[in-house]
Amino acid sequence: MLIRRPPELPTREITDESLYLNRRVWLAAAGMAVSALPTSRLWAKTLALGAAQDDKPTSYKDLTTYNNFYEFGTSKDEPARNAGTLRTSPWTISVEGEVKKPAKYDLADLIKGIATVGRTYRHRCVEGWSMVIPWNGIQLKDLIAKLEPTSNAKFVEFTTLMDEKQMPGQRSGVLPWPYVEGLRLDEAMHPLALIATGIYDKPLLNQNGAPLRLVTPWKYGFKGGKSIVRIRFLRTQPATTWNIAAPDEYGFYANVNPAVDHPRWSQARERRIGSLLKQATLPFNGYADQVASLYTGMDLRKNF
Ligand code: MTE
Numbered sequence: 001m002l003i004r005r006p007p008e009l010p011t012r013e014i015t016d017e018s019l020y021l022n023r024r025v026w027l028a029a030a031g032m033a034v035s036a037l038p039t040s041r042l043w044a045k046t047l048a049l050g051a052a053q054d055d056k057p058t059s060y061k062d063l064t065t066y067n068n069f070y071e072f073g074t075s076k077d078e079p080a081r082n083a084g085t086l087r088t089s090p091w092t093i094s095v096e097g098e099v100k101k102p103a104k105y106d107l108a109d110l111i112k113g114i115a116t117v118g119r120t121y122r123h124r125c126v127e128g129w130s131m132v133i134p135w136n137g138i139q140l141k142d143l144i145a146k147l148e149p150t151s152n153a154k155f156v157e158f159t160t161l162m163d164e165k166q167m168p169g170q171r172s173g174v175l176p177w178p179y180v181e182g183l184r185l186d187e188a189m190h191p192l193a194l195i196a197t198g199i200y201d202k203p204l205l206n207q208n209g210a211p212l213r214l215v216t217p218w219k220y221g222f223k224g225g226k227s228i229v230r231i232r233f234l235r236t237q238p239a240t241t242w243n244i245a246a247p248d249e250y251g252f253y254a255n256v257n258p259a260v261d262h263p264r265w266s267q268a269r270e271r272r273i274g275s276l277l278k279q280a281t282l283p284f285n286g287y288a289d290q291v292a293s294l295y296t297g298m299d300l301r302k303n304f
Contacts, residue, residue, distance in 0.1 A: 060200050067080060069226055088210045093229055095230075097234055115138065120134045120135070121217035124270055124285045130272050139194060159178050180238060194215040196212065209224070209225075210227060217287060253304060257304065
């Protein structure tokens with residue numbers, strides 16, 4: 001994502017033909033009789049097979065050593081090496097804006113009484129890599145219900161800690177700090193959206209966004225703001241970090257969409273961390289049947 005340092009980024013290497021051939025390889029690997037299917041049905045079948053992607057959870061080691069958390073450096077290995085400076089206890093979250101229960105909450109109080117869940121989700125980074133993550137946490141909708149937004153609330157904003165001592169990467173101008181992300185309220189209320197506090201039944205490590213982070217599996221990974229200290233309910237759409245940094249490249253919606261290229265690379269395929277082969281990226285990261293109705297009537301090329 002880093003604007004000034006492109007070598008890690010996938011380039012536009014995929015022609016339509018090679019995409020088609022790769023699709024055939026992928027279908028063959030999935031045990032399908034490729035030659036028996038006409039192309040259009042082949043494609044429909046590929047999309048329908050979303051759930052049949054190899055969704056084996058990524059290893060704990062990869063999940064905790066290959067990260068994006070620019071507050072601790074821009075290389076994938078830096079968050080694991082540098083995030084030891086972050087103190088996650090005690091941790092206070094300020095709930096603000098259009099909400100009936102604004103207050104500063106200790107994390108334990110914030111989530112007290114809310115049922116915990118375990119959910120294994122695909123995780124697709126806008127850079128072209130992906131993972132499968134067994135999250136622990138709570139459903140965001142349950143937290144929102146507890147906090148009681150007013151009828152004026154239309155968006156929710158999530159802000160990461162701002163503290164150069166604990167997060168030395170904030171001394172660099174690589175992004176406008178603090179890191180801010182946001183959702184429309186109805187997106188935030190979707191049952192798939194989580195506030196994660198753990199991975200693999202263990203508390204989140206700092207590099208993964210301890211002690212709490214946002215998880216929206218149908219969106220590119222940058223939506224998932226880490227180490228959240230403020231949740232604000234708003235009447236209007238919040239300004240979000242990557243959208244401020246590069247508005248042509250990172251939209252507010254950030255829905256995973258293989259049909260809409262990033263200006264500098266294709267989004268049609270992805271590489272699962274731990275696997276050599278690339279695979280097709282699915283609309284809404286394979287969750288279209290559950291979330292597409294949130295966007296009925298919207299032009300997803302404009303609202304990328
Ligand atoms: N949150 C903060 N505060 N800072 C970041 O740099 N990176 C985002 C997102 N949340 C980021 C962040 C990006 S680009 C991605 S892909 C995911 O975190 C990566 O999450 P992971 O390291 O747990 O895979």
